[in-house]
Amino acid sequence: MSAAAPLAVLEQMLNKAIDVARPENCLPRYLPSPPTRGQTYVIGAGKAAAVMAQTLEAHWPGPLSGTVVTRYDYQVDCKHIQILQAAHPVPDENSLDAARHIQAIADQATADDLIIMLISGGGSSLLCMPAHGLDLQEKQRIHEALLHSGATIREINCVRRHLSAIKGGHLAQACAPAQVHNLIISDVPGDHLIDIASGPTVADPTTCADALRIIDRYNVPISAQVRAGLEQGQYETPKPAASAFTRVTSQLIATAQHSLTTAAEIAQKHGYQSLILGDAIEGESREVAKVMAGIAQSIVRYQQPLGAPCVLLSGGETTVTVRNRGLGGPNVEFLLGALIALQGNAHVYGLAADTDGVDGSMEVAGAWFDPHSLQKAWDQGFNPQHFLDQNDAHRFFDLLNQQLVTGPTHTNVNDFRALLITPSNQPLL
Secondary structure (H helix, E strand, O other), X not given: OOOOOHHHHXXXXXXXXXXXXXXXXXXXXXXXXXXXXXXXEEEEEOOOHHHHHHHHHHHOOOOOEEEEEEEOXXXXXXXXXXXXXXXXXOOOHHHHHHHHHHHHHHHHOOOOOEEEXXXXXXXXXXXXXEOOOOOHXXXXXXXXHHXXXXXXXXXXXXXXXXXXXXXXXXXXXXXXXXXXXXXXXXXXXXXXHHHHHHOOOOOOOOOHHHHHHHHHHOOOOOOHHHHHHHHOOOOOOOOOOOHHHOOEEEEXXXXXXXXXXXXXXXXXXXOOEEEEOOOOEOOEHHHHHHHHHHHHHHXXXXXXXXXXXXXXXXXXXXXOOOOOOOOOOHHHHHHHHHHHHHOOOOOEEEEEEEOOOXXXXXXXXXXXXXXXXXXXXXXXXXXXXXXXHOOOHHHHHHHXXXXXXXXXXXXXXXXEEEEEEOOOOOOXX
């Protein structure tokens, strides 16, 4: 494959989008000043937390200590910061243990101390401390039901916050009166701080009533005790006016928009115009696929809204409502939906992946297609629509040998979707 081949361009774009969001490349320039008298504690949670801690150690001018939790197999070596591991996307006992360790550090901090909080996607599962009256098993059941319900990440995290004793600003209360500086890699549409890892150290404007409406909207089963706690406001989170947030500052160090813009620059170097459709695209993956495929077809036929050669880009977090035996995966379901909608268009190539290297529950980042992929499937006896109906896109692209496997990327700015359109000589109708 030549350097300028369409699929090679798409792969370069994805790799650059990931690289610019890696902690070692984005974190150092956002470090706060060390405290004048007190100690520096480091706490954090997320898929990027371990490498964020390692990078912080390498650039911090003085002593520090602390604990962060990351996903299993995402650990790296640190000298002064303890790295714990727990489960994602559903919490486990190690998630509870990590929350206790981090809470203990927050509790001991004084007004002279600085707490650097390292936050990235995945923290909602990795840092788990059920609200009073809940046990881990019910929290796991609710968590899993929400993940398969079709709810948006904002809805899911609203419920998570109100069933937690550490998220939704509760950890900030434990940190007070210390100064808290949040360094955040955003994995949520719109970069709302309260939704990144369910906002352990930021104020929560939502309410128990909001959480209960979401639970009922998606028919998520909960115990009578949890329902009563939400109805009576027993699980309310700290609000913006709370004094706990007066010494809390937050800095976004990596976002989907920055990664998409960087990817567009790579496309430009190869002679492709770029159109970023948005960094906060949500909705069912297969429906988003129809929209992007329709725009690609308009470009091929009419050179609208821009002319080929070009690339359509989008980020955010689409969802898959898993109704059948497949494993879901929003990026691969998007890509299969687009492949079907394009019906083998000879001028369109596609790539979609999660920037953390895990699409849904699979250790696979995503997949790709070219103009021959649809016919290749039919030639091998695979009905693409059947795989889509079964929410089984991961298996479809595995059978075609068109999966993308990056391994752990140690960052997460969520979905990366790209359709590349090559020039067409087809006349306007």
